[in-house]
Amino acid sequence: MPATSPSSSEASADPFPASAVAGATLAEGRPGWQPDADVLRREDPELAGVLLAEHERQSRCLQLIAAENFTSRAVLTALGSPLTNKYAEGYPGARHHGGCEVVDLAEQLAAERAVVLFGAGHANVQPHSGSSAVLAAYAALLRPGDTVLAMALPQGGHLTHGSPANFSGRWFDFVGYGVDRETGLIDHREVRRLARVHRPKAIVCGSISYPRHPDYAAFREIADDVGAHLVVDASHPIGLVAGGAAPSPVPYADVVCATTHKVLRGPRGGMILCGSESATRIDRAVFPFTQGGAQMNSVAAKAVAFAEAAGPAFAAYAHQVVANARTLAATLADEGLTITTGGTDTHMITADVAGTGLDGRAARGRCAAAGIALDVCALPHHREPPVGTTGIRLGTAAVTTQGMREPEMVRVGALIGAVLRGEVVTGVAAAELTGAFPPYPG
Numbered sequence: 097m098p099a100t101s102p103s104s105s106e107a108s109a110d111p112f113p114a115s116a117v118a119g120a121t122l123a124e125g126r127p128g129w130q131p132d133a134d135v136l137r138r139e140d141p142e143l144a145g146v147l148l149a150e151h152e153r154q155s156r157c158l159q160l161i162a163a164e165n166f167t168s169r170a171v172l173t174a175l176g177s178p179l180t181n182k183y184a185e186g187y188p189g190a191r192h193h194g195g196c197e198v199v200d201l202a203e204q205l206a207a208e209r210a211v212v213l214f215g216a217g218h219a220n221v222q223p224h225s226g227s228s229a230v231l232a233a234y235a236a237l238l239r240p241g242d243t244v245l246a247m248a249l250p251q252g253g254h255l256t257h258g259s260p261a262n263f264s265g266r267w268f269d270f271v272g273y274g275v276d277r278e279t280g281l282i283d284h285r286e287v288r289r290l291a292r293v294h295r296p297k298a299i300v301c302g303s304i305s306y307p308r309h310p311d312y313a314a315f316r317e318i319a320d321d322v323g324a325h326l327v328v329d330a331s332h333p334i335g336l337v338a339g340g341a342a343p344s345p346v347p348y349a350d351v352v353c354a355t356t357h358k359v360l361r362g363p364r365g366g367m368i369l370c371g372s373e374s375a376t377r378i379d380r381a382v383f384p385f386t387q388g389g390a391q392m393n394s395v396a397a398k399a400v401a402f403a404e405a406a407g408p409a410f411a412a413y414a415h416q417v418v419a420n421a422r423t424l425a426a427t428l429a430d431e432g433l434t435i436t437t438g439g440t441d442t443h444m445i446t447a448d449v450a451g452t453g454l455d456g457r458a459a460r461g462r463c464a465a466a467g468i469a470l471d472v473c474a475l476p477h478h479r480e481p482p483v484g485t486t487g488i489r490l491g492t493a494a495v496t497t498q499g500m501r502e503p504e505m506v507r508v509g510a511l512i513g514a515v516l517r518g519e520v521v522t523g524v525a526a527a528e529l530t531g532a533f534p535p536y537p538g
């Protein structure tokens with residue numbers, strides 16, 4: 097396991113001891129590097145135009161992509177800081193580059209905050225993305241050719257859960273489990289049966305579209321039954337876990353992989369949580385096995401996001417995300433959509449739009465034209481060419497960050513119904529709704 101602090105000889109030679117660093121820049125006013133849209137406008141008006149147009153799109157349209165959110169200004173500040181200039185291969189106190197004393201503090205803060213926030217033995221905060229975290233978890237636990245049991249892609253598995261287009265499907269032998277045809281809930285009897293037949297080296301629990309809480313204890317029990325590792329890919333619900341609005345996989349999983357940019361509302365990136373006995377194996381699987389230098393600006397932004405997620409305001413936010421999703425799901429059901437599993441426990445809703453006479457793609461297209469951003473998704477047990485497009489998937493993480501609550505969710509659901517019926521064809525109504533909830537109030 098990497099040292100958590102520089103050795104004493106390094107520390108005594110350190111021109112920037114932690115105590116001095118902490119207080120140094122706080123009182124100095126606006127630093128010369130602070131992100132400034134005017135600087136970009138002058139230097140590169142073309143690209144500045146793109147950034148401002150995207151900010152405008154994010155502000156004006158209804159953001160119902162289940163995997164998206166709006167980070168805080170503090171997170172954006174860390175992302176746009178000179179930490180992006182620093183090379184830092186390795187881990188705090190054991191780097192391959194000089195001059196890492198200061199950024200080491202950022203990574204230590206991020207890892208310590210993640211450990212406390214999630215009650216984990218160890219946290220690796222370097223994965224560049226959720227997919228990188230999953231890759232490292234497999235690298236730590238598996239060998240090419242090993243059998244892995246994961247949710248089948250047409251039932252809600254992620255690309256990294258065995259897609260033939262992804263490294264996972266190429267290098268491992270994936271077997272897919274699914275959900276019950278009637279209830280839409282994970283069929284644990286089927287998971288156990290497949291585990292006993294195929295004897296996987298690892299079982300993956302996680303999904304891009306499952307709107308209910310997985311039963312982590314049941315997965316643990318099945319994994320123990322067949323001697324498999326349990327990998328939980330909690331990329332979607334980890335923010336709800338942080339806010340106490342969803343059960344934690346940490347006590348059950350050998351390794352938890354997650355993103356930091358979904359409900360958790362941090363910078364785009366990944367992380368891995370595990371017991372302290374697996375720390376060295378996981379750390380080596382991230383660096384040097386699957387990644388090079390850590391992105392220290394992202395690592396610092398993760399530290400900021402973890403501190404934000406530890407506070408009472410974030411707990412209230414996480415619970416409001418779920419309350420909003422429940423209200424939106426009920427309203428969409430009233431509008432004639434069939435909600436998978438009949439509702440949601442999370443930020444996520446998946447729905448069949450067949451009752452409106454549309455397929456998922458046509459529904460997404462109509463919504464896009466009306467200023468509503470959402471995704472198509474696969475609906476389990478639907479026969480469909482092309483695969484993955486019969487349903488729609490929505491989430492409430494972003495609109496809840498904007499400050500919307502149940503009354504707005506009723507309006508959003510009714511608006512989607514009107515759009516799907518062809519009664520609303522422009523973005524005016526969506527812009528009226530979002531106008532009162534700017535993601536970055538001036």
Ligand SMILES: *Cc1c(COP(=O)(O)O)cnc(C)c1O
Binds near residue numbers: 256330
């Ligand atoms: C989002 C997600 C990922 C991948 O995250 P990226 O940062 O896009 O690589 C992996 N697994 C699951 C279940 C996800 O939802």
